[in-house]
Amino acid sequence: MKFDVKTGDICAWECDAVVVNLFEGVEKPGGATGAINSALGGAIVELIKNGEIKGELHEVHIVHSLGKIPARIVAVAGLGKKENFNADKIRTVMGDTVRTLKKHNCRRIATIIHGAGIGGIEPGPAAQAIVEGCLLGSYTFNKHVTKKEEEHDIEKIILLERDKAGLGMIKSGVNRGVIYAEAAIMTRDMVNEPANHMTPTHMAEIAEKIAEECGLESTIFNRKEMEKAGMGALLGVAQGTSQPPKFIVLSYRGNNAGKDTIGFVGKGLTFDSGGLSLKGQEFMSDMKGDMSGGAAVIAAIGAIARLKLKVNVTAVIPATENLPGGRALKPGDVLRTMNGKTIEVVNTDAEGRLILSDALSYAVKNGLSPIIDMATLTGACHVALGDLYAGVFTNDQSLVDRLIKAGAEEGENLWQLPMPEEYEEQNKSEIADIKNSGGRYGGAITGALFLKQFIADTPWVHMDIAGPFMSEKASGVLVKGATGFGVRTLISFAEKYAGKGG
Ligand code: BES
Ligand code: MN
Ligand code: ZN
DSSP states (O other), rough: EEEEESSSSSOOOSSSSSEEEEEEEEEEOOOHHHHHHTTTTTTTHHHHHHHSSSTTOOOOEEEOTTTTSSEEEEEEEEEEEEGOOOOHHHHHHHHHHHHHHHTTTTTTEEEEEETTTTTTOHHHHHHHHHHHHHHHHHHOOOOSSSSSOOOOOOEEEEEESSSSHHHHHHHHHHHHHHHHHHHHHHHHHHHOOOOTTTTTHHHHHHHHHHHHTOOOOEEEEHHHHHHHHHHHHHHHHTTSSOOOEEEEEEEEEEEETTTOOOEEEEEEEEEOOTTTOOOOOOHTTGGGGGGHHHHHHHHHHHHHTTTTOOEEEEEEEEEEEEEOOOOOTTTEEEEEOOOOOEOSSSTTTTOOOHHHHHHHHHHHHHHHHHHEEEEHHHHHHHHHHHEEEEEEEEEHHHHHHHHHHHHHTTOOOOOOOOOOOGGGGOOOOOOEESSSOOHHHHHHHHHHHHHTSSSSSOOOOEOOOOOTTTEOOOOOOBOOOOOOHHHHHHHHHHHHHHHHHO
16 A cells, blocks of 8 residues: 655545545535545535434545546545544544445545644644554455455545645644555564464564664673573473573664663563453454563564664563473472562463563663563453553653553554552462462453562663553444554653653
């Protein structure tokens, strides 16, 4: 799918489909929608009168032009209620629209810049949102299907603007949209990839490829180097599998004058069977995606480099499988982490916090600050917040506020949960410094409190993405399967961080 920005009249544009829009409750549309309505002899107003077009969000109404304009189809996309409108609604609208137009065999599409008129959104962010919506909403993962159904992909999307004034801003919005969306797509591809393909070794290869393409520095620790560094918790989890574990470090320096290097830490568990504390079948099926956090931070640092942001970032990804076996970790085992703390493993299925304890220790030891970790850490967080919210936890309120804002702008919902000291009790062990499960109640919180033990005083946010890493259905920018959740939040956060002087 390619994008182009042009000036011209939507009523005269030659293509398969033109996209116009309607706010809910509007009976006599103006602007481009009004002009198209006139060209079609009043068809749109008639459909509104009959209650067929309502302008609701997720509604895409197809009107056939029957030769009245050059485009074969007019798609009238609902923008929803005007008071709820924001840039993220544009993404949703375009995600729904491209899926509909694909079914109607459209390859060349022209759209107006939704939101830039009465919607009150700046043309740059509006164009960025259009591009993200189109790319994410039409995403498919079919590389392993040998007999592909004949599908017509959308070849070109033209963003049409009436006058030349905003063209520069629109073009840069399109560029940014492509970089943001491609990063999320790369994450989706990695997460959707079955675990027999997406091994820790393969994750490391992808990280190295990104490093080469985007000019990042990369270091991959093998088992021996992990031993030398004292990463006993990561090595403990990796004992049960014959796949070699990898500890992946990628660095981008875009601000040599800046003193901070942001640390992104992502859980790279390429398959989580639970280990000897084996999961039931129902809970194991999505666990090829337990490396979503790791995939997200790899893609995010690549995008940050492509955008040439004036900021320093290091991404740290502990990658391994969690399998049962003759050498596997046993409940009751005690492990020693890189920062010297000891952990009693009471449940081998709470492996995420084990591998992250070494990754966070590494990040702290290397002076990364602030640190943001992203992990599919607890089923409890999914239960608490559902599919559309990640839980966030912090020791620095202003940092989490900035992250939540960056997420909201990208349509990625983050909801802060508390970290009461009283619950630390639940992680206490009788035979080691800490144990790896705090029991059933407040599971997402005790998971976060466990991680807090390894970040010292560094400003830190933990994102538990166990809810939103996968989607059950297609809606807006989401399709069934991996969502790429969190990648765009991290890029946007870094962009704002760079704006503040890095
Ligand atoms: N990867 C899982 C958490 C998970 C569950 C992510 C569902 C996405 C969807 C994690 O390693 C895990 O198994 N956590 C345990 C922790 C418990 C044993 C303390 C859980 O949530 O049950
Ligand atoms: Mn687990
Ligand atoms: Zn896990």
